[in-house]
Amino acid sequence: MELLLAVLVGALVAAGAYLMMSGRTLPYLFGLTMISNAANLAIFATGRLTFGKPPLVPGDAETLAGAANPLPQALILTAIVIGFGLLVFALALALKSYRGLGTDDIDAAAAEERT
């Protein structure tokens, strides 16, 4: 399964990077989302996979062993939320630049500056 996750990470990075380079705001936002997902998935995969055992300490025990690695999960939870904040801000900028420039071409600001 780790192998498949590695392939998924690569596919998400490639597609995300390609979309971000497309020069249009909406695809750019799609790409940003994909690359965020790829990063989370990479952290998850490299923290090793344990099937079906969430890191919850059972009610009759003090400690836990043999469950899923809790550390990557904590990291990813933070990353998801931060990535969402980033996306929202980028979205606001995209809307603003369209309102200001009348186009969703992300190079338009440079073109306008030059003329």
Place this chain on the structure above:
Amino acid sequence: MTDAVAPGWRHLPAVASALAFAGFVSLVPAVVAGGAPTLALPWVPALGVEAAFRLDGLGLAFALLVTGIGALILLYAASYFRTDRRLGSLLLTLSAFEIAMLGVVTADDLVTLFVFWEATTITSWLLVGFDHERGAARAAALQALVITAAGGLALLAGLLLMGMTAGSWRLSGLGALQTSTAYPLILGLVVVAAFAKSAQWPFHFWLPNAMAAPTPVSAYLHSATMVKAGVYLLARLAPNLGDTALWHGLLIPAGAITMLIGAVWALRQTDLKLMLAWTTLMGLGLMTLLLGVGTPAAITAAVGFLLVHALYKAGLFLAVGMIEKGAGSRNYTDLGALARAMPVTTVVVTLAAAAMAGLPPFLGFVAKELIYAATLGNLLLTLAVVVANALMVACAGMIALRPFAGPPRSPNPTPGDPVWGLRLGPVVLAVLGLGFGLLPMLAENWLIGPMHHSVAAAPLEGHLGLWHGLGLPLGLSVATWALGLGIYLNLNRLRDGLAAAEPRLPRTEAWYDALMAGLFGVARAITAATQTGRATSYLRVTFAVLAVMVWGALLTGPIAWPSLAQLRAATFIDWAITAIVLASIAIVLRSRSRLTAIAALGGVGSGIAFIFILYGATDVAMTQLFVEILVVVFLGLAMVRLPTAGDLPFRRLNALVAAALGIGATVAVLAVLGTPLDPVLSTFFEANSYPEAHGRNIVNVILVDFRGFDTLGEISVVVIAAVAAIAVLKRRVR
């Protein structure tokens, strides 16, 4: 008019400099006896760098000039700029320069020498650009900085090469380097450094331009001290690098060209200060030439002329400042008949100009006889030196006669000698030139002899004197005066000829300008090519660099690939989810409908959330799902307000960069999986979540307890992003 600096403080730098001068005087007997006081402090012991200083005859003579003339200049400057609010900064910078210059002439460690050398470059840049509100001063300062700092880089390379070749970082321990294989390179670098600093052709043009500096600065830096640093360097290294065909071939022609250019163009000037600047070029060229000849007699002449030149040239610069202050101009066409109104200035200028013309009984005469004696072997050199000296005689005549004789002229209706603070320095310097001429054994025993000993490694041959009998040198002196008189009498015709010839002559300054223009052109072209302002090209570069870094790390380091046994076999459901996510990615990439694309993007996120659920990350999965829903909603809202994208044209280069990065990411994840996992943190959290924090959901405990401040930071980021987004959207567009 109020004093810029209180009187007690104004003269403090001059007093300090005079005390340093007295200290160096007290060392004269030890050095004359053949000693060389040294001082070495550890600086960077790991690299063998020391703050090492050594005072031999050459260094001591220079130290005396730097501190002695320094004291007079600082005194002069305090009066010259008495009411100028910038006096404090001028005195500070001049003092810093003096210390730097002292470091250059006393340093024995190669790195110490370089550091002080650069310090003189930087302080002189500040001093030339002292009138920084004038564009011309700024341009001149920048030009002097660029040229001398470029020379400084050459010096650094040369010094390092010398240190590595000789195996010693002490100047006094370098030994003879003429036979080493690196010798041509070392000599070339040192010569570039010395020529740039001492304004030798083809770098000479910065010196006349540097006359944008105030008069006291020019008197100090551009006659007596800094421009002589290059000559000092050549003299200092003559025992290690001198007396080869390459040495002669580099120094003699450059020195001769500089000497003649300086002497000829000095005639062309009407601004007395500029005239002095050009004659300084003549003097520096002559010293370089003599060091290039390198025989003991030539070295005697070089060090003798060095002393003479420092005294009369600093005196003349200061005297020009007196004329400017007293009569309101330093252009001799504005001046005339000042002798009665400015007697002190007249006497000073006459004495110094007589030394410059090489008249007996001044030390200048003694030095000129030495120069003729040293160049007798080569007819061409003798001729060049006679012509240059004759031009000096004519210039001396102009400086001494034009402002003081003839019809009365002066922009200041009541010209007069300036205050005593401006008189003392020039008087002392002019009298010294006369005194050393009358008592040449003083100069010989204290200064010229020990200097000669340091450079030629042998005692002085013969003695300095005013009378050497009827010989060729005396005959040449007489010829020089006659020729000089002839030039002086035909001055107007010569100046007209020079003015007519000037536009047709090649100027090395034009090469410099072209070089700088080329440099700026290249910089502009690189900026235009890389700083396009286009976000897509920045992104492309960023991703490409990232891909190169990932692949570079993967290809250069050893990689332990994970064995199949280390990996979990994929179940049917794993395959199914992977296929769904991959298909969703493809739809996002290829769909023409934005709504479909957004839905597919939601599919990608949901698929990933499902993977989280399967592999024990339930909290993560819940968050991912919530966020994914919000993302779809927000993107859908934005979509309505954004134009339809239409088809995205396929870009091969972008696809290539993206593919390289994506495959790199896959390989990197696999490479990480091949390394053993360090479970120390995870084990800690598993063992302590319940006993320490009383929470059974370990992920939650990490977030709200063990790493609570991280979560606080995360929430803050989200709040800031939200506030910023609202601010961006609320503000109306103009």
